[in-house]
Amino acid sequence: MITVSLQGYGFFVCMKAIETKETSTSNDSPARIREVLARALDLEILSLTEVSALIALRDQAMWEEVFNASAMVKEKVYGKRVVLFAPLYLSNECMNNCLYCGFRRGNQEAKRKTLSIEEAVAEASILSSRGYKRLLLVTGELAGAVNYLEGVIDAIYKRTDIRILHVNSAPMGLNEFKRLKASGAGVYQCFQETYHIPTYRVMHPSGPKADYYWRLNVMDRAIDAGFEDVGMGVLLGLHDWRWDAFALIAHAHRLVEKYGFGPHTISVPRLQPAQGAELKEAPYAVSDSDFKKTVAIYRLALPYVGVVVSTREPAYLRDELLLIGASQISAGSRTSPAGYMEGGDTEQFEIGDRRNLEEVVGKIASMGLLPSFCTACYREGRSGDTFRHLAEDGGIKNLCQINAILSLKEYVEDYAPEELKLLLERRIKEEALKTGNGLFEKLQQIEKGKRDIHV
Numbered sequence: 001m002i003t004v005s006l007q008g009y010g011f012f013v014c015m016k017a018i019e020t021k022e023t024s025t026s027n028d029s030p031a032r033i034r035e036v037l038a039r040a041l042d043l044e045i046l047s048l049t050e051v052s053a054l055i056a057l058r059d060q061a062m063w064e065e066v067f068n069a070s071a072m073v074k075e076k077v078y079g080k081r082v083v084l085f086a087p088l089y090l091s092n093e094c095m096n097n098c099l100y101c102g103f104r105r106g107n108q109e110a111k112r113k114t115l116s117i118e119e120a121v122a123e124a125s126i127l128s129s130r131g132y133k134r135l136l137l138v139t140g141e142l143a144g145a146v147n148y149l150e151g152v153i154d155a156i157y158k159r160t161d162i163r164i165l166h167v168n169s170a171p172m173g174l175n176e177f178k179r180l181k182a183s184g185a186g187v188y189q190c191f192q193e194t195y196h197i198p199t200y201r202v203m204h205p206s207g208p209k210a211d212y213y214w215r216l217n218v219m220d221r222a223i224d225a226g227f228e229d230v231g232m233g234v235l236l237g238l239h240d241w242r243w244d245a246f247a248l249i250a251h252a253h254r255l256v257e258k259y260g261f262g263p264h265t266i267s268v269p270r271l272q273p274a275q276g277a278e279l280k281e282a283p284y285a286v287s288d289s290d291f292k293k294t295v296a297i298y299r300l301a302l303p304y305v306g307v308v309v310s311t312r313e314p315a316y317l318r319d320e321l322l323l324i325g326a327s328q329i330s331a332g333s334r335t336s337p338a339g340y341m342e343g344g345d346t347e348q349f350e351i352g353d354r355r356n357l358e359e360v361v362g363k364i365a366s367m368g369l370l371p372s373f374c375t376a377c378y379r380e381g382r383s384g385d386t387f388r389h390l391a392e393d394g395g396i397k398n399l400c401q402i403n404a405i406l407s408l409k410e411y412v413e414d415y416a417p418e419e420l421k422l423l424l425e426r427r428i429k430e431e432a433l434k435t436g437n438g439l440f441e442k443l444q445q446i447e448k449g450k451r452d453i454h455v
Contacts, residue, residue, distance in 0.1 A: 028057040037069040040300040043076060043392045045256065051249050051301045055242045063293065070296035070325040073303050079397045080431070081372040081404035082364050083306070083328040084357070085134045086127050089337045090115050090152060092348070094140030096207030099279040100235070100271055102348050103140045105207060107276030111345035113337040117155050124156045126340045130332070130357050131415035133373045133407065134164045136189065141170035141208055146179050153183045163452070164375040170208065171218035177225030186378040187264055188222045189231030190215070195247035196239040203238055219255060228384030229264035236294060237271030237282030245294050249301045260385035265306040265328065266298050272312045272349040288317055292324060299325030304391035314352040319363060331360035362420050365427045372404035373411055376454035403454045405431050405439060409446045
């Protein structure tokens with residue numbers, strides 16, 4: 001049994017008796033697990049006690065029921081849509097020395113680069129020409145990062161067809177976050193990496209990131225500055241996945257209690273090798289089976305949250321995860337600055353899924369799912385508690401369905417290669433027939449050249 005309290009800067013999370021090695025049968029009996037799944041299927045945020053029951057589950061036959069329930073919850077909240085995006089790495093310069101990262105300050109093999117604004121626009125333009133409409137800007141921990149990000153965001157919005165930019169950057173102070181939000185950033189994303197304090201301190205020996213509590217409270221500062229959409233995650237493999245997954249969900253609970261909403265997205269990164277990293281293998285390796293369990297637990301525990309799986313993972317596993325609860329994936333990613341223009345140099349981590357965007361879009365469609373390039377919610381004010389309640393009431397599903405179809409039609413008209421168009425047109429027609437709501441008229445408008453139609 002593990003009971004831990006994390007305190008600092010007003011933050012308190014109680015790690016309520018989660019079992020990681022020994023489990024009691026009373027907590028994970030089939031009857032109990034089915035009660036938990038029934039609550040999740042009603043789109044209720046699960047209690048921490050219910051979450052710990054899922055985490056403690058060892059019965060592999062029951063896990064199949066959990067995966068089925070997770071898939072059903074995803075379908076009830078988001079329908080068949082799968083959101084696509086790409087990361088745009090702006091800089092691999094960093095003041096931190098994280099043992100697992102290729103960008104760490106002590107990596108003498110690294111070739112350092114920070115994109116100029118012109119280079120950032122060029123990278124964004126390449127991605128825009130492939131059909132992407134949302135990008136995640138990623139940077140190492142830089143002094144004065146907000147000044148740089150403001151310039152990059154402004155230029156990309158003005159000079160490309162990208163419609164929304166999210167940001168993954170180091171924690172900032174309240175005033176810096178206010179500036180970042182005012183620049184037009186959508187989601188602010190930052191991962192705690194691990195909530196286990198002794199492990200955290202070993203993994204982050206120097207640099208600003210060594211301050212555990214400064215990072216722990218970053219979501220409060222971002223939300224207080226106006227970000228209603230924030231993204232969270234832990235790096236699976238640094239510590240026991242059960243412990244960290246539970247801690248992340250407990251952190252999300254605390255945000256819900258304080259603000260009325262928690263994270264907009266939860267990412268599920270798993271530790272991968274990185275050139276020049278001091279850590280050569282995961283201290284707590286996470287199997288594919290346990291990785292699937294983590295995705296399902298996140299989906300069931302926080303039904304409205306977008307569960308994001310990156311190209312760290314191999315193609316076969318990402319495809320499988322889309323059928324059990326993942327709702328957003330990156331595609332055709334590069335994890336180094338100038339990676340799309342030049343191939344890049346030092347990467348943050350090794351990529352597991354090297355399919356390009358067209359291949360991923362085609363695979364999603366062939367699985368009976370619906371590729372989506374939609375960015376509407378961020379621009380229509382559907383964020384924070386508004387988004388959460390719409391999702392829990394089933395309203396987001398209807399909006400997502402329509403906007404996924406419309407944004408996919410744009411992709412077909414402007415970007416899809418000929419060999420992919422027939423499949424995508426068939427999927428659009430199939431889903432449009434189910435949807436109605438004057439959708440065929442809107443699709444005709446897109447064929448005639450109108451763009452960015454959304455509800």
